[in-house]
Amino acid sequence: MQTLDGPGRHVLFLNWRDTRNPEGGGSEVYVERIAEELVAHGHRATLLCASYPGAPSEETTAAGIRILRRGHRHTVYLRAALVYLAGMLGFGPLAARSLGRPDLIVDVCNGLPFLSPLYARCSVIILVHHVHREQWPVVLGAWGARVGWWIESSLARRVYRRCRYVTVSAATRQELAVLGVDAGRVTVVYNGTPEIAPGVTSRTPYPSLLVLSRLVPHKRVEIALETVARLAPDFPALRLVIAGQGWWETRLRDLVDELKIEDRVRFAGFVTEAEKGDLLRSAWVALTPSLKEGWGLTIVEAGAAGTPTVAFHDAGGVAEAIVAGETGLLAHDTADFVEGVRRLLADDAFRQEMGRAAQAHAARFTWAASGDRFANLVLAVTGGVPTPAAEGYLLP
Incomplete structure (x- = not known):
């Protein structure tokens, strides 16, 4: 792992859920593991996501990620913008003491993006796990699918036209290229393989x-x-x-x-x-x-x-x-x-x-390697100097 030379960056992740949410999945694991790696590199990481029943509005994980929960699955997008703007303007209970002024936003698009370039006054990376063309009809039906697909394929492409993209596979990078996103703006940062809890369980005696x-x-x-x-x-x-x-x-x-x-x-x-x-x-x-x-x-x-x-x-x-x-x-x-x-x-x-x-x-995929890649991208996007050992990770 390459530690940071110079002051760390404050990275704000905008994601609709966190790993403790009952509906959390692989996207949330990826975001939080990358955030943990950035903290290990000397950066600060804040995750703003939706709340859920019984969840605290704010907590800090053992790995040092600050989690702010605002709104629910539908309103978290608006609440993220309000929290960010309150922090920038320095007023109200949601102001700087809760969020501060991030140096970089990682806008996680799970079909619907946060559209943060419309209000952010800092660099933005958009993180896309995959394109949802096939999923919209399954989740929302015909009419809702048309709206969702227009937001993902047309509106988002325009809003993020000056932003760097990160995705988790070459397959998604190819899908983004079909939508008109220049492959040169897309960095692939693979998932690491989660550690399996130790145990001695053997295969079942039956299929x-x-x-x-x-x-x-x-x-x-x-x-x-x-x-x-x-x-x-x-x-x-x-x-x-x-x-x-x-x-x-x-x-x-x-x-x-x-x-x-x-x-x-x-x-x-x-x-x-x-x-x-x-x-x-x-x-x-x-x-x-x-x-x-x-x-x-x-x-x-x-x-x-x-x-x-x-x-x-x-x-x-x-x-x-x-x-x-x-x-x-x-x-x-x-x-x-x-x-x-x-x-x-x-x-x-x-x-x-x-x-x-x-x-x-x-075993080829580790969170440490993925963290090195993402940390290097953070420096490149925010005007820092990438570490020589990880320069190749910026190649698309």
Whole structure:
């Protein structure tokens, strides 16, 4: 890690959620781990995000990230602008003592951006995990999808036309290029592989599958359930654990009943890091049927536990989180997905070899390296001097 020469920067992250939010996911893990690395480099990091029931309005994490929670999932965008402007003008309870004057804003676009260049008086980086073209209709329906897609593909491109972009995969950088964002303005900073909680859990004695995901429509957990139903005749002891929570759970439970696989599926709900580690180590195969991922953090988490994953070829960054045919399998449609799972369950040697390769692949991605890349970009954008050891990280 390169420590900072000269005064640290104050970096303000604007994100709709934090990792403690019940709806938090991989995007939130990425933001906070990068923020932690920036603190380790000598910078200050503040995260402004939405509140949720029972959450304190302000706290500082053990790693030194200051978290301010304002508004809810729909109003956090406006509240972020008001908090920033109050700090700049120096009045009111939301003023400088709460936020201060950041040197850089990292505006996290999860479909809807904060549009911070419209009011910010500092440098702005926009962080895009993936483009949501396919997800808008699933989440909002036809009319809402048109509005969401116009904001993401047209309005945002104009608002951020002078800003540096960061994304988490080459696949997303290519998608941004299709929208008209010059690839030279986009830096790829991969996710690190999260540490797996230590444990001695062994593989289940029966064929077992794992889905680790938020339970929302675009994660397409239905495909995992359909896979279990199709493979059950060939693997009578087959079981699936679904770890995660979300508002789509009721529909998924109804589908379990419709498919008559109640005795094969367990909804684990929220799991602790220790429980997650045990699940990853015990499963034979992990499933990521998601419509789109910027990277696929759970894929490399599974890989770290020696568990191969089956996902979809056209789901964005998963094609980089998985080395197809070596660390996992990428399917072209649902039938191909089911057959990929069947192959891994049926061939012990193939599955175990792929698990070892997945573990080696996951080890290549570290948060320390990602932090070096992002910290160097912070200096470059705010007029500092990038450290020589990390200059290459600025290349798109």
